[in-house]
Amino acid sequence: MLMTYGRIYYSKSITIRHGGVKMSTAIFFYSLNGTTKALAEKQAAETGADVFEVHEVKKRNAFTAFIPGCCLAMSRKGSAIVPPEADLAKYDEIVIMGPIWAGHPAPAVNSIIELLPAGKSVSLVCTSGRGGYDLAKTAALVTEKGCTIKETICHGK
């Protein structure tokens, strides 16, 4: 169903700009244990966004997630990731999803942010045990890339 607000048309969750050009959205996510993956795939199915899983070059286990994973997360550093096949430049909106480790987004989230071309509208979505983490410092990494933050969400279980 199409609803009209001024000159912008909304269809469930696909936005159409004035002039009829469809906004394209991609979800890039990292997930160690599957929670973020399930959320990303659900959101993609609901919105029609393209969805891409991002893998680290060196697969983590529970131990390496804590050390050095949490240390990297706490200092907002990235990890080596396999370059995604998708071209981020061709999307208007980019949703970056990942888990919270030691109170901060996992290092692969920071690595995805590093790939952002300037000018994108970016949402940060994290999953965590308790929810409610402040993503402002990670959002600052996004704006340093010349992108704007659309929203930040941190889900709990």
Ligand SMILES: Cc1cc2nc3c(=O)[nH]c(=O)nc-3n(C[C@H](O)[C@H](O)[C@H](O)COP(=O)(O)O)c2cc1C
């Ligand atoms: C190394 C590690 C550190 C974590 N640290 C936190 C934390 O500080 N706070 C929290 O609420 N949950 C924490 N969690 C739980 C995850 O954020 C949560 O289970 C998340 O949904 C997992 O996503 P995934 O299944 O996509 O990997 C941690 C999990 C791991 C593996």
